[in-house]
Amino acid sequence: xxxxxxxxxxxxxxxxxxxxxxxxxxxxxxxxxxxxxxxxxxxxxxxxxxxxxxxxxxxxxxxxxxxxxxxxxxxxxxxxxxxxxxxxxxxxxxxxxxxxxxxxxxxxxxxxxxxxxxxxxxx
Numbered sequence: 001x002x003x004x005x006x007x008x009x010x011x012x013x014x015x016x017x018x019x020x021x022x023x024x025x026x027x028x029x030x031x032x033x034x035x036x037x038x039x040x041x042x043x044x045x046x047x048x049x050x051x052x053x054x055x056x057x058x059x060x061x062x063x064x065x066x067x068x069x070x071x072x073x074x075x076x077x078x079x080x081x082x083x084x085x086x087x088x089x090x091x092x093x094x095x096x097x098x099x100x101x102x103x104x105x106x107x108x109x110x111x112x113x114x115x116x117x118x119x120x121x122x123x
Contacts, residue, residue, distance in 0.1 A: 002027040002112040004095050009117030012085055016121070020080040022095030022114055029071060033098040034078045036069060037107055038091035038119075045094070047105035051078060058103065085121045092116040 008020040022034065036048040049059040051069045059067060068081040078095060094117075096110035104110075 002032070002097050004097060004112055004114035006093065006095055006114040006117040009093060009119045011120045011122065014086055014121055014123050016085050017081070017083045018085065018119060020082070020093055020095075020117060020119070022078045022080075024076045024078070024097070027097075028073070029076055029078055029097065030073050031099075032111070033100070033103050034069075034071070035096045035098060035104070035107075035110060036078075036080045037094045037096060038089075039094070039116075040091040043091075045107045046091075047107070048080070048093070050098075050103045050105075052103060053101075060105070082119070085119075087121045087123045090119060090121050092118050 003025045005023045033052050035050045037045050039045040047060050049069045051057045057069045066084045071078045095114045097112040098110050
């Protein structure tokens with residue numbers, strides 16, 4: 001059973017940066033693809049980005065070069081670096097592990113989820 005714990009959320013002004021962490025236990029994140037999602041109040045969970053086992057990444061269009069996903073196998077941790085934050089980025093951010101070798105933007109097929117961390121961007 002893989003357990004994921006996110007951290008690093010908080011309150012930041014528009015234009016600022018945050019780095020979220022997702023620490024994995026009970027398994028190695030290198031055995032999974034890792035996705036980041038977010039969910040704003042009253043909205044559906046939304047795909048943010050994904051890092052493959054190989055370390056390559058892809059992102060949702062709205063990221064537009066502002067966010068970067070990386071991984072540290074020694075720490076069994078995946079990161080989401082978020083720059084130039086906007087009020088519209090306010091949401092609970094989740095990391096998720098996917099056993100399938102095929103990356104996906106569909107939250108419904110991910111195997112394990114963290115509890116989420118709140119990101120609030122003030123204008």
